[in-house]
Amino acid sequence: MVAYLTGLCAAVLASLLGLVLPPRWRVRGSGILSATACVFSMASAGEVLASGNSYSLHTSLLLPFTGADLALDPLSALFIATTAVVGFSVSLYTIAYAAHTPNNRALVATQPAFLATLLLVPAASSVATFMIAWELMALTSLIALLTEHRERPETRDAAQWYAAMTHAGAAFILLGLILLAARTGEQSFASIAASRPLLSMPIASAVFVLTFIGFASKAGAVPLHVWLPRAHPEAPSPISALMSGAMVSLGIYGILRVDETLLGGGKLWWWLLVVAMGVASALFGALHSSASADLKRLLAYSTVDNIGLVLIGVGAAGALLANGQRILASLALLAALYQLVNHSLFKGTLFLGAGAVQHATGTRDLDQLGGLAARMPLTTTLFAVAALAICAVPGLNGFASEWLLLQGLLHGFAAHPAVTQAAMLTGVAALALTGGLTATAFVKAIGTGFLGQPRTGAAESAREVAPSMVAGMAVLALGCVVLGILPGLVVPALDRAASAGLAGGAPNSLASGLGLDLTSLKSAIEPGQLAAGLLAVVTVAWGGLKLAQKRAGFYRPRRTEAWGCGRELQTPRMEITATSFAEPLQRVFADVLRPNHDLEVTHIAESQYFVEAITFHRSVDDAIERVAYRPVISAMSWWGRLARRVPNGSVHRYLAFGFVALVLVLAALT
Amino acid sequence: MTGANAMLAAATPLLWVRIFASALQVVAVAVGGPLLLGLMGKVRARAESRIGPPITQGLADLRKLVRKEAIRAEHTSAVASLAPLVLLGSAVVASAVTPLLTTSTIITGGGDLFVVVYLLLMGSVALALGGLDAGTAFGGMGSSRAMTIGAISEPALLVAILAMAVQAKTSSLPGIVAGTLAHPAWLTSPQWILALAALAIVVIAETGRIPVDNPSTHLELTMIREAMMLEYAGPDLSMVTAGEAMRFALLLGLLVNLFFPWGVDTSRSVAALLIALVALAAKTALLAIVIALIEVSTAKLRLFRIPELLAGGFVLAVMAVTAGLVIK
Amino acid sequence: MTLGFSLDLVELASGIVLATAVLTLWRKDLRALISALRIQGIALAAVAAALAFYIGDAGIGFVAVVVFAVKGLVIPSLLARVVRTDPGSREADPLINVPASLVVASGLIVLSFLVAGQFTGLLSDPVTRLAPLGLATVLIGFFLLVTRRKAISQIVGLLLVDNGVALVAFVLTAGVPLLVELGVSLDVLLAVVVLQVLVAAMRVRFGHLDLDQLRELHD
DSSP states (O other): HHHHHHHHHHHHHHHHHHHHOOOHHHHHHHHHHHHHHHHHHHHHHHHHHHOOOOOEESSSSSTTTOOOOEEHHHHHHHHHHHHHHHHHHHHHHHHHHHHTSSOOOHHHHHHOOOOOOOHHGGOBHHHHHHHHHHHHHHHHHHHHGGGGTTTHHHHHHHHHHHHHHHHHHHHHHHHHHHHHHHHHHHOHHHHHHTTTSOHHHHHHHHHHHHHHHHHHHHTTTOOOOOOOTHHHHHSHHHHHIIIIIEEEEHHHHIEEEEEEIIITTHHHHHHHHHHHHHHHHHHHHHHHHHHOOOOHHHHHHHHHHHHHHHHHHHHHHHHHHHOOOHHHHHHHHHHHHHHHHHHHHHHHHHHHHHHHHHHHHHOOBBGGOOHHHHHHHHHHHHHHHHHHHHHHHSSSHHHHHHHHHHHHHHHTTTSSSSHHHHHHHHHHHHHHHHHHHHHHHHHHHEEESSSSOOOSHHHHTTTOOOOOHHHHHHHOOOOOOHHHHHGGOOOOHHHHHHHHHSSSSSOOOOOOSSSBBBBOOOOOOOOHHHHHHHHHHHHHHHHHHHHHHHHTTTTEEEOOOOOTTTOOOOOOGOOOOOOHHHHHHHTTTTHHHEEEEEEEEEOOOSTTTSEEEEEEEEOOOOHHHIIIIIHHHHHHHHHHHHHHHSOOOOHHHHHHHHHHHHHHHHHHHO | HHHHHHHHOOOOOOOOHHHHHHHHHHHHHHHHHHHHHHHHHHHHHHHHOOOOTTTTHHHHHHHHHSSSSOOOEOOOHHHHHHHHHHHHHHHHHHHHHHHHHHHSSSTTOBHHHHHHHHHHOOOOHHHHHHHHTTTTHHHHHHHHHHHHHHHHHHHHHHHHHHHHHHHTTBHHHHHHHHHHHGGGGGSHHHHHHHHHHHHHHHHHHHHHHTTTOTTTTTTTTTOOOHOOOOOOOOHHHHHHHHHHHHHHHHHHHHHHHOHHHHHHOOSSHHHHHHHHHHHHHHHHHHHHHHHHEEEEEEOOOGGGGGGHHHHHHHHHHHHHHHHHOOOO | OOOHHHHHHHHHHHHHHHHHHHHHHHOBBBBHHHHHHHHHHHHHHHHHHHIIIIIIIHHHHHHHHHHHIIIIHHHHHHHHHHHHHHHBOOSSSSSSSSHHHHHHHHHHHHHHHHHHHHHHGTSTTTTTGHHHHHHHHHHHHHHHHHHBBBBBHHHHHHHHHHHHHHHHHHHTSOOOOOOHHHHHHHHHHHHHHHHHHHHHHHHHHHOOBBBBGGGGOOO
């Protein structure tokens, strides 16, 4: 706990340093301090995860009336640890990233502040503390999002969306928590959980719906995701990595903390709702990420998709618990948490990698990139490791968690009500399609962004980024490899977190490693063995062929021109672009994606039979945003225009407002 | 707990026996793949009143390619040299862990059906990245199409596996095979038949056979899998061809063993392994001949009709799962 | 033939009824639709026959014969004759495309399973467990009616609904009273004959069978 508090203070101090230090010292001083803060938090959270102990702290100093409550249990420690790992790499990365940015004070000061709030939220253990921490997180992230608004005006639009969605979400959470606190008469989480029997089911369901809406909007679940594909791409890349790798996860934390442990599991339909939203998010996110040609937008939608997978796991766990299947519930939740941790690792790497690309080329449009593998070999390698991990390639962490999730759903079939079984079936189908689409999206990202030949001068002249940026990415990418080969390292910790995340706790049933040994669960894999086998085969095949080549008298592979369909010259213009790569998929899923086509034919002045130019434009915008949000926004702006007519500058009219209001109030009082 | 699974858990044979069995499987798949493709070519040729190349042509081609000089396209990165290795490696590991000849393979606890799926996915991703590496038009087009088809075939594949795993109460392949050996009645149950029909459709799509893709075409606009391999030559091409042939043989072997497991060794004696080898060869050869005869008489589907086929596979798989819940 | 085998046969034949229903959504060729319908009729008859043996009721055996004659032979042949006059006709452009229809169909199958799950009593007896298959056939038939344009497809949809109802009736009541089934079968036969006459008349007058284009008649 002391280490945790030290870390928290260090992060706040780092933010202050970033604010006051002169430019020469600012970046390095703040960055190193913020990385240290992460090490301290990591140590504290790691101790809780390893031992399963819980700590709590109450102080009447910081908040008036209620005082602040902080507590660490394995569930919150898991989120703190993940945030700390992502925060550590982001802090390293920011050192070089900010050094090359003019006016870097805002970024350098807000990044540690944002990090501090991210570390604070999971530890908050009373309604007041939690809401304050939550609002601080919303505020710091909003400022962090806006730090580059001078360079890109689109940032302001994104920030408006983000602010609106995040505050609406916070309002829902606040309503839910107030209702909960009022009905139980308690405000610390521990006493609320203890006085849970006071809650009637309708009230509990109301609390669930309110808080779930709020948390799901923070997690970016469809249809509350609209802010995410705007805010993630427009934020500076270290902030995107923190948002996607840590902040979004806290939405899931909220669902687990409030809806599962405080409300005690509740009804089956709650969790079926969670699964349904997970399925929608997974499919919608994966489809859009495979249709996107903007690298960071692709990653943002992929976040929506991964959160969907986590929600499927969380919902399955809740549904199984509601059916009384405690062991299976803890398996499903373990899988969901594993997926969430992995998501933080690979999505963190990917956003930092996208930032490196943007830094080196000035663009994040995949159609303008290409050929970066030869120019930025380290970034390419680290990006590719994370991308393959997210595609669930065996030997990397995404595979381990996706396999576990599949096992959780498969064994969830043992639970009886037919609705649960249907939910599991839908979950498996969604997981499968999502997996395939994710692979498509990331093959596209690597293949068109990093391989082949550069399509523009900007990509042509790209250079490898500074060492500290590479180090930031490397830490997270290493995590992807380690958690992929040795899942046994984290599974016990995840198991503790999962039992802390289920109402009433769950038996610690899982032995270390993925040698799962549950009653009725006999499947087992050894990812380490698979990876070792693969490596052995690849090495032997490579060595054998080298030997055969040497014996035949060939020493190096000869380089020749690629086959250009009979043309002499192979130019980058012939390469497939990200947009055309996604075209078949867009056609297959045209009913969901609804791409906009725009074909303009310009004829030459003399005759309409000869064409001067044809422009074809196609874009895929968010169908949910168009259908569900645009009408609301236009209604609101119509209302705003209407209201603007009322104040016309006449002092008499303003005074009349006050008079009428006074009369009305008095009339109402009588 | 079913009797078969208890039996499986009771006796885990020695490590070296399992290593030997796995090695034998890899060799069988590596040699059998090109032979199966050769056999299919022969059957097709005969059906079209041609003589066709000998069945061993594939092996001869591989031998020739290995000895050639390695040539790579300019502008390619390390991916071009890694992709063939990874494709081959994933196929080798997958054939080592799948119970083709024996239910006790090298990995403790045996191969898992999902693991095999993801290993094959790994090969597909490697091949698709390799297709994009040279920066040519056709390579990219092939990758795009192959990934699209792969993505939409995934739901049918995993749901079909779910149907079988729910029946066998495990997704571990040896468990499933041992289960079917102990309960032959499963094989005629509707859910098993439906799941296999769905799997068969996916296997056709994944291996790029007619009606999804035509492996013998190099017609530029219709290629899918071949387009990704255009830039490979010499040893690289040999690895890609061998990897593809192994994937084909592996999937075929998996399919026949899921539908007709007899012959698979559960006693772990050398004689039983040899019998299993003969049985596997006979079973897959029969299936390959059937596929070849179907291929002769059907036309390739247009690219945008393929989703219909795969959606059909998906319905079959969903029906399989529901049938499993309805019929006990 | 043992009891166990006859139960297996009931299950298998019911499965075929549903599978052929899915096939009608899958294929665009109208001849394939008719073949699917024919197989479905025969499978339905097989369900009845196997049930007759399973329960040991000769009356259901008679129903099986009638079902085979009407749904397996007469109706498909009548429809096939209509299609033969217009060879190569296809359901070219359904209102909902084939992949989406198939995904909807899988949703409908799961839905009918869920609905049956509500009546837990249904899931206890080995034969009544099969009711969801019939229900799914009914739903798919309705879906075909709603989304297809050709008159023949719509007739097929109608017949699917009828076959589905018959399957549900067979497995739930272990054989509908003889008279009811006979009456219904003959009704449907009559309806098909009327529709066939209508279709022929439509072709003579308008030269095509596309119902969407008939909307002009409304005005």
